[in-house]
Amino acid sequence: MTWLPLAHALAARQDLPIPAWLFAWGASIVLIVSFVALSVAWRKPRFEEARWHPFGARLSRALLSWPLQALCGLIGVFLLGVAVYAGLRGTEAPDRNFALTFLFVTCWLGFPVLSALLGDVFRPFNPWRAVGRAAGAGFRAIAGQRPAHLAYPARLGRWPAAIGLLAVVWLEVVHGASGGVAVGLDPETAATAALLYSAYTLAMMALFGAEEWCERGEVFSVYFGMFSQLGWLGVKGGRIGRRRPLSAASRWATLPGSAAVVIASIATTAFDGASEGPLKGAIESVFDRLVDAGVGLTPALRLADTLFMLLCFAGVALVYLLGVRGMRTVHGAPSLAKLRVGFAHTLIPIALAYLVAHYFSLFVFQEQAQFTYLLSDPLGTATTDLFGTASGGIDFTLLSANAIWYVQVGSLVVGHVLGLVLAHDRALAFWPDYRDASRSQYWMLAVMVAFTCLGLYLLSYENG
Amino acid sequence: MMLPVAHVGHYLWVLYVIPVLIVAAGIVRTLLLERRRRREERD
Numbered sequence: 288m289t290w291l292p293l294a295h296a297l298a299a300r301q302d303l304p305i306p307a308w309l310f311a312w313g314a315s316i317v318l319i320v321s322f323v324a325l326s327v328a329w330r331k332p333r334f335e336e337a338r339w340h341p342f343g344a345r346l347s348r349a350l351l352s353w354p355l356q357a358l359c360g361l362i363g364v365f366l367l368g369v370a371v372y373a374g375l376r377g378t379e380a381p382d383r384n385f386a387l388t389f390l391f392v393t394c395w396l397g398f399p400v401l402s403a404l405l406g407d408v409f410r411p412f413n414p415w416r417a418v419g420r421a422a423g424a425g426f427r428a429i430a431g432q433r434p435a436h437l438a439y440p441a442r443l444g445r446w447p448a449a450i451g452l453l454a455v456v457w458l459e460v461v462h463g464a465s466g467g468v469a470v471g472l473d474p475e476t477a478a479t480a481a482l483l484y485s486a487y488t489l490a491m492m493a494l495f496g497a498e499e500w501c502e503r504g505e506v507f508s509v510y511f512g513m514f515s516q517l518g519w520l521g522v523k524g525g526r527i528g529r530r531r532p533l534s535a536a537s538r539w540a541t542l543p544g545s546a547a548v549v550i551a552s553i554a555t556t557a558f559d560g561a562s563e564g565p566l567k568g569a570i571e572s573v574f575d576r577l578v579d580a581g582v583g584l585t586p587a588l589r590l591a592d593t594l595f596m597l598l599c600f601a602g603v604a605l606v607y608l609l610g611v612r613g614m615r616t617v618h619g620a621p622s623l624a625k626l627r628v629g630f631a632h633t634l635i636p637i638a639l640a641y642l643v644a645h646y647f648s649l650f651v652f653q654e655q656a657q658f659t660y661l662l663s664d665p666l667g668t669a670t671t672d673l674f675g676t677a678s679g680g681i682d683f684t685l686l687s688a689n690a691i692w693y694v695q696v697g698s699l700v701v702g703h704v705l706g707l708v709l710a711h712d713r714a715l716a717f718w719p720d721y722r723d724a725s726r727s728q729y730w731m732l733a734v735m736v737a738f739t740c741l742g743l744y745l746l747s748y749e750n751g
Numbered sequence: 752m753m754l755p756v757a758h759v760g761h762y763l764w765v766l767y768v769i770p771v772l773i774v775a776a777g778i779v780r781t782l783l784l785e786r787r788r789r790r791e792e793r794d
Binding site: 308311312315319565613616726729730732733736737740741743744747 | 763764766767768769770771773774775777778781782785
């Protein structure tokens with residue numbers, strides 16, 4: 288029998304019907320077919336016009352009433368307080384401490400999906416917004432006037448949120464990098480970072496106003512709010528209502544720095560996958576050079592990781608800009624700046640797809656911990672059992688390797704097809720002739736195929 | 752018999768790049784054809 292000694296090959300999944308790389312080919316074919324179908328059948332923009340159907344005034348009044356908003360805000364503040372307390376006073380073991388799973392898995396991974404499905408659900412529970420609004424109301428009650436805020440510099444746009452997003456992921460993936468546990472960060476560091484971030488956010492809210500800062504600078508509001516633009520539920524003029532799914536996204540990226548937020552989201556997820564996969568050798572090589580140059584072990588590792596994380600950001604930005612640059616060559620194209628801003632929202636479904644594909648299994652497994660032993664014993668001291676679930680554990684047989692793989696492939700394909708739909712619709716708004724619009728999208732098709740293949744390559748490497 | 756493919760795994764990424772290259776080549780070819788057609792129409 289012929290024996291193939293694939294010593295360093297990616298381990299093929301024995302129970303997959305075809306090799307993993309063929310899924311990338313299949314996904315690319317799905318994208319090309321979708322592109323052709325869009326070019327033929329979709330000839331007028333449908334997302335530019337805001338179709339808004341408000342729900343009954345009574346429902347909106349009830350859901351947006353200040354007592355309910357205050358209650359949600361209080362819940363948010365309480366949960367943040369529990370997480371910080373657990374981080375400071377609880378066990379040092381990251382996988383036994385409530386803080387890390389709650390902050391980096393339940394909230395960081397849960398809210399994007401929840402927001403895409405149900406709208407901006409983080410907004411009422413945002414603890415900093417709740418405190419900021421309460422402080423503003425207190426000021427009004429005492430001083431008898433609204434607090435005077437500085438005008439937010441328009442040029443800053445969402446750049447503070449983009450940088451903050453990179454910083455949050457850096458804290459988890461680079462600063463807390465350690466193998467063997469879901470989130471490797473020291474709980475005390477996470478709690479301290481949460482306190483520092485709270486102080487910074489409240490200071491910014493005092494300067495620019497709570498709502499203004501949440502719209503532009505507050506990392507979590509901007510990040511989760513970005514995903515909420517994909518969904519069909521929203522709030523407009525004090526009324527809750529439904530809109531055409533994806534349509535709100537087309538108006539999201541108009542502020543400067545919005546493209547950087549969505550690019551940072553894709554890049555950091557890609558880096559998280561690549562740092563333990565294809566980039567591992569290169570990172571180790573830079574690490575060795577830094578150590579040889581006299582840098583300490585931990586700073587050298589963090590420096591090398593930081594460098595590659597920034598390179599991932601630059602790489603994703605470059606692929607997007609190449610796509611946009613290509614569109615510029617089509618007859619009747621708007622300016623490069625308009626194209627760059629105009630197509631940034633098409634990356635939002637891709638960012639969500641990357642997030643789901645990369646963290647789906649982690650989320651399913653860690654949430655079992657969250658709602659069993661971490662909930663009953665948040666400090667991880669093994670002395671409390673608040674809800675009688677402290678002896679619970681994670682059932683790793685809940686998902687098979689195949690099920691995880693199919694969810695990953697499915698989410699990547701769906702996310703990129705939605706990206707193509709958004710891009711095609713925007714092109715129809717920019718080019719009066721639908722043939723020119725379709726032609727301009729050749730480039731976005733190449734971008735989507737590139738991101739799909741990259742995502743599947745990273746996943747096949749991780750799972751291999 | 753043993754095939755000497757011990758390090759083939761290092762080059763598996765090529766299989767993921769191929770669809771991107773095919774799409775990119777298709778785009779370039781279409782654009783060149785279009786440009787040529789326009790030039791011929793003008794002439």
